[in-house]
Amino acid sequence: MSTPQIRATRDVAEMHQRIGADGHLPDRPSWTCQACEPGAYWPCAPAQNQIAEAYGSDRVGLAGYAGTLYYVAVAERPADDPGELYERIVGWVRRFITSNTSSHLASSPGDER
Numbered sequence: 466m467s468t469p470q471i472r473a474t475r476d477v478a479e480m481h482q483r484i485g486a487d488g489h490l491p492d493r494p495s496w497t498c499q500a501c502e503p504g505a506y507w508p509c510a511p512a513q514n515q516i517a518e519a520y521g522s523d524r525v526g527l528a529g530y531a532g533t534l535y536y537v538a539v540a541e542r543p544a545d546d547p548g549e550l551y552e553r554i555v556g557w558v559r560r561f562i563t564s565n566t567s568s569h570l571a572s573s574p575g576d577e578r
């Protein structure tokens with residue numbers, strides 16, 4: 466029997482084993498990067514790239530993972546503004562997906578007739 470929070474924490478830990486090769490992992494509960502300069506928020510740019518690469522074209526999986534991170538972060542940082550945490554932990558996913566999608570759409574040679 467495990468609470469949703471315990472399950473979410475376990476999901477996050479499993480993903481960290483896949484993406485944490487160069488140490489860009491969150492120092493919790495501060496949610497700062499362990500590899501970047503002290504106090505740098507996680508996910509930093511290298512961590513965002515590693516997470517996005519791990520999910521590849523699985524945008525739903527990526528969004529679900531970001532949602533899980535957010536869930537855990539809100540639970541661990543109850544004094545923080547949830548809106549700021551959302552923008553920091555989930556917001557980059559939307560920007561990442563949007564920019565990748567539009568760049569694919571913008572650069573598809575062969576479609577022009």
Ligand SMILES: [Zn+2]
Binds near residue numbers: 499501510512
């Ligand atoms: Zn980092």
